[in-house]
Structure formats: C-alpha cells, structure tokens
Amino acid sequence: MDGTREHDQTVIINSLDDQVFTVDHGVKRVINEMDFFSDKNFSKDASSTSGFKKESKFVDGVEQELHLNISTSLNLLTKNTTANNKSTVDDNASPGISNEFVALKSQLDRVYTENERLRAMLKQTNSKYYSLQMQITSLLQHQHNLKGESTGDQKIIDAVAQEEKQRFLVPRQYMDLGQHAIDDKDRTSHSDSVLLKGRNQNGSSSQQCIEEKSMANELQKNSHTKIEREKSPAEKNSQQWIPNKVPKFHSSQDLSQAAEATMKKARVSVRARSEAPMISDGCQWRKYGQKMAKGNPFPRAYYRCTMAVGCPVRKQVQRCVGDRSVLITTYEGNHNHPLPPAAMAMASTTSAAASMLLSGPMPSADGFMNPNGLARTILPYSANLASISASAPFPTVTLDLTNTPNLSQLQILQGQFTQDFGPGPQATAHSLYNHSRFLPRAFDASFPGTAAVASDPNFTAALAEALSSIIANLNPNIGIDSKNSPKNSSESNNGNINFAGK
DNA sequence: CGCGTTTGACCGGCGC
DNA sequence: GCGCCGGTCAAACGCG
Numbered sequence: 187m188d189g190t191r192e193h194d195q196t197v198i199i200n201s202l203d204d205q206v207f208t209v210d211h212g213v214k215r216v217i218n219e220m221d222f223f224s225d226k227n228f229s230k231d232a233s234s235t236s237g238f239k240k241e242s243k244f245v246d247g248v249e250q251e252l253h254l255n256i257s258t259s260l261n262l263l264t265k266n267t268t269a270n271n272k273s274t275v276d277d278n279a280s281p282g283i284s285n286e287f288v289a290l291k292s293q294l295d296r297v298y299t300e301n302e303r304l305r306a307m308l309k310q311t312n313s314k315y316y317s318l319q320m321q322i323t324s325l326l327q328h329q330h331n332l333k334g335e336s337t338g339d340q341k342i343i344d345a346v347a348q349e350e351k352q353r354f355l356v357p358r359q360y361m362d363l364g365q366h367a368i369d370d371k372d373r374t375s376h377s378d379s380v381l382l383k384g385r386n387q388n389g390s391s392s393q394q395c396i397e398e399k400s401m402a403n404e405l406q407k408n409s410h411t412k413i414e415r416e417k418s419p420a421e422k423n424s425q426q427w428i429p430n431k432v433p434k435f436h437s438s439q440d441l442s443q444a445a446e447a448t449m450k451k452a453r454v455s456v457r458a459r460s461e462a463p464m465i466s467d468g469c470q471w472r473k474y475g476q477k478m479a480k481g482n483p484f485p486r487a488y489y490r491c492t493m494a495v496g497c498p499v500r501k502q503v504q505r506c507v508g509d510r511s512v513l514i515t516t517y518e519g520n521h522n523h524p525l526p527p528a529a530m531a532m533a534s535t536t537s538a539a540a541s542m543l544l545s546g547p548m549p550s551a552d553g554f555m556n557p558n559g560l561a562r563t564i565l566p567y568s569a570n571l572a573s574i575s576a577s578a579p580f581p582t583v584t585l586d587l588t589n590t591p592n593l594s595q596l597q598i599l600q601g602q603f604t605q606d607f608g609p610g611p612q613a614t615a616h617s618l619y620n621h622s623r624f625l626p627r628a629f630d631a632s633f634p635g636t637a638a639v640a641s642d643p644n645f646t647a648a649l650a651e652a653l654s655s656i657i658a659n660l661n662p663n664i665g666i667d668s669k670n671s672p673k674n675s676s677e678s679n680n681g682n683i684n685f686a687g688k
Numbered sequence: 689c690g691c692g693t694t695t696g697a698c699c700g701g702c703g704c
Numbered sequence: 705g706c707g708c709c710g711g712t713c714a715a716a717c718g719c720g
Contacts, residue, residue, distance in 0.1 A: 474712070480710085
C-alpha cells in the first residue's frame with residue numbers, strides 16, 4: 187500500500203492568508219506564499235519548486251510531475267482528498283476499502299486528465315503572453331531608439347511620427363472623449379453607471395464600486411499634478427516619465443504626442459480579495475509614499491517599479507472601504523524594460539487592458555467613443571469582471587476579480603460577441619469560443635474549491651491574465667502593431683486555436 | 689553600511 | 705484668493 191501513501195500529500199490553499207500547505211499524514215506544513223506568477227510555478231523544472239517536489243509522485247500509471255498551479259487545481263477539484271485534511275486511504279486499509287480506493291483512483295485519474303488540459307491551457311496562455319509582451323517591449327524600445335538616435339534624420343522622424351499617428355489614431359478619439367467627459371458632467375455621470383451596475387451581488391457593491399471609482403478618479407485628477415521636480419535626470423532622458431499634464435494640442439504632431447501621453451496615463455485598476463498588504467505580481471516595487479485618502483480609513487500606499495532605473499510604472503494599493511478584504515491595486519504606465527516571466531502576466535494584463543481602453547476600435551455615430559458601449563462591446567462576457575471609467579481625462583479600466591461569474595452569465599458571451607461584433611474573422615470568433623469554453627470551466631462554481639481559489643489574490647491575478655488574453659483577442663489593435671509583425675500576429679491567432687484545441 | 693520603509697513637508701490642481 | 709486634496713519628495717529611521 188505504499189503507493190496509496192502518495193495520496194496523503196495534498197495541497198490546500200488558504201484563501202485567507204495566501205499560504206499553501208502540504209498535508210502529510212495529517213501534519214500541516216506551510217510551504218510558502220503561493221504565487222501564480224512566479225517563475226517556479228510556470229517553470230517546467232518541477233524540482234525548482236522544492237516545496238512541492240513530493241507532489242510529483244501521484245497515481246500509478248499517470249505522469250508524475252505536476253506543476254504547482256496544476257497541483258493546486260487538482261486538489262481543489264478533488265474534494266475527497268482535501269475536504270478532511272487527511273488521507274482517505276488508510277495504510278492498513280481493509281479489502282472492503284479497496285473499492286473505495288479504486289473509485290478514488292479513477293476519480294484522481296479523471297481529475298488528472300482535467301488538470302492536464304488546464305495545464306496545457308495555462309502554458310499556452312503564458313507563452314503567448316510572454317511572446318506578446320516581448321514584442322511590445324521590443325517595439326517600444328525600437329521606437330524610442332529611433333527617436334533618440336536620429337534627431338538629425340528627418341525621414342526617420344517623419345516615419346516614426348507617421349507610425350505614431352496611425353498607432354494612436356483611436357486614442358486621439360479618446361482625447362476627444364476625455365475632454366468631452368470633462369465638459370459634460372451629465373455624460374460623466376452616465377459613464378459612471380458602467381462601474382455601478384452589474385457588479386458584486388453583495389450589499390456593499392455600490393459602496394465598493396463608488397469607492398473604487400473615486401480612487402480611479404482621484405488618480406486621474408491628480409495625474410495632472412505631476413511636477414517637474416520629481417523627474418530625475420535619468421527619467422528626463424528616458425522620456426519614460428512625462429508630466430501628467432494635459433497640454434493643449436494644435437498640430438497633428440502635438441496630437442500624436444498627446445495620444446502617446448494618454449497611452450502612458452491609462453490606468454488599470456485590479457480589485458482582488460487579499461489579506462496580504464499587496465498582491466504579488468512579479469515586479470519589484472519600492473514604496474515611496476503613503477497617504478490617508480479622504481473617505482477611506484485605510485491608507486493608500488504608493489509604489490514605483492524598481493526593476494529598472496527610471497521605469498515610469500507606478501501603482502497604488504488601497505483597501506476598499508466597503509470591503510476590507512478587497513485590495514484595489516491601480517497600475518499606471520508601461521514598463522520600459524523587459525520583464526521576467528513572473529511579472530509578465532500582470533504586466534500583460536494591465537498593458538492589454540490599457541491598450542484595449544485606448545486603442546479600441548469603437549467609433550460611434552456621434553464621433554465619440556461611448557465608454558458604456560466600449561465596455562459592453564469589448565468585454566461582452568465580463569460585465570462583472572471589467573468596467574471602464576472615462577469620467578476623467580485619463581481612462582481607467584477596472585478588472586474586478588472579486589466575483590466569480592456564474593456559468594450562465596458566461597454562456598451568454600458567445601451570443602453577445604456575435605451580436606456586438608457581427609461575423610468577425612474566423613480565428614477571432616474561434617478563439618472567443620475557445621475562451622468561452624475555458625472560462626466557465628475555470629469559474630464554474632460547481633467545482634469544489636473553485637470559490638477558494640477565486641478568492642486567492644494570486645489566482646485572481648492569474649485570472650486577470652486570462653481575462654487580458656480574451657481582451658487582447660477581442661481587440662486586434664491590442665499589444666502589437668499588426669503591420670509590423672504580421673507573422674507573429676498570425677501565430678497569435680493560431681495559438682488561440684491551438685489553445686482551445688487541447 | 690546599504691537598502692527599504694516611514695512620515696512630515698511641499699507642491700500644484702481644483703473647487704468655492 | 706484661499707483651503708482642501710492627492711501625489712511626491714526626502715530626511716529620518718529600522719533592519720539585515
């Protein structure tokens with residue numbers, strides 16, 4: 187019965203303190219903080235995850251190596267192995283228990299198969315995002331190099347300007363929207379409804395959302411107040427951090443600059459349940475300030491990215507006044523440096539969401555982008571997950587990861603897509619279909635342990651990655667300029683098909 | 689001693 | 705013009 191002892195080791199996620207335990211014959215041991223974005227979790231080298239190495243031995247005849255994240259899902263899906271925090275098979279099991287063991291084994295086999303499928307999905311998604319992020323980074327760096335090195339070459343400048351102009355054609359519309367939003371408070375309040383409806387089902391939903399919107403608006407408002415003194419020489423040279431003022435633009439060149447500035451000022455707010463002071467997103471942050479925000483008893487912490495000198499990315503972390511367990515993390519700016527795979531997920535999420543916000547092809551009859559329509563169209567299946575606020579000069583997309591939409595909600599998505607987008611490219615529609623197959627599976631509340639996973643901040647961050655994947659697929663303008671990298675763009679689509687096919 | 693955090697001061701924008 | 709507010713700075717402090 188030695189083989190059955192392997193079943194005694196299970197992984198339990200404590201959704202409250204984000205710690206992962208192994209249960210070895212009833213002895214609970216804390217391994218470490220689980221981080222869906224850490225290298226080790228996505229690494230093929232399972233041995234690097236020292237704490238989970240023992241998970242590798244599992245069931246006879248089944249591949250032994252399991253990744254942390256998959257192991258987590260596995261055990262969460264197998265309530266029989268986790269529900270009681272103890273082994274379901276005794277070392278001295280009688281023959282009468284053998285039937286139960288066989289049943290458990292078959293169940294584990296099924297679960298393992300399911301996890302294999304999920305693992306393939308995760309790997310596919312992760313690799314796709316890594317690829318996309320690297321393309322974005324290289325493109326941005328290439329553009330900056332062109333700008334910086336060829337000040338005397340008017341042709342290159344013009345080419346870059348032209349490229350920028352095309353790239354930010356829609357953000358120009360957004361600038362109109364922003365001004366429009368400022369000038370017309372009625373419309374502003376109307377757009378606010380995007381945030382206020384269709385959210386949490388609990389009683390604090392409105393308060394939470396209002397608080398969140400307030401924070402986002404505060405960010406946006408105060409983004410104007412960036413002052414020259416904060417810029418270090420390195421930052422000035424790198425052009426990565428420009429004052430958040432909204433200058434008046436008269437020429438097309440100014441407009442492109444404005445669009446670029448707007449692009450950098452797009453904000454992504456992530457709501458996730460976490461008892462930890464900060465969600466783990468794989469980046470290195472340094473705290474540079476803390477303030478008590480009006481109307482919120484919890485302090486707001488200010489962090490800046492320290493992975494590279496002069497990286498303009500900043501984030502604010504604050505607890506929701508309505509629900510203390512909800513951590514609101516607001517990201518601003520784009521990284522000016524390559525990111526480790528561990529940080530790629532959240533960075534891709536925020537980047538994709540910001541890109542979606544700023545480059546979404548959302549023309550409307552009146553010439554303005556309707557933020558409601560934007561949210562409804564780009565995020566047709568995630569009405570409870572993402573929302574867009576355009577009530578301030580700088581847009582904010584909010585990823586609400588505190589909820590787990592039910593299956594019925596997500597099953598509507600496909601229909602909504604066809605309705606909103608009409609018959610689109612086959613690859614895109616296919617990828618949506620695939621995602622819609624993936625998401626309900628991930629969110630299905632009927633799955634044992636899903637709620638616990640969903641409440642884990644790291645899981646929610648991983649969920650954000652999946653969400654951004656969908657967002658990126660729905661919006662072909664996101665992430666990379668297709669004309670610059672048609673091959674990769676094509677590969678991306680193919681990847682989606684493969685993503686679903688497995 | 690170096691690095692990160694804390695915290696009071698300072699700044700500019702905005703509303704009245 | 706004044707006060708409020710959010711964001712940032714930078715000196716002081718703590719920790720390894």
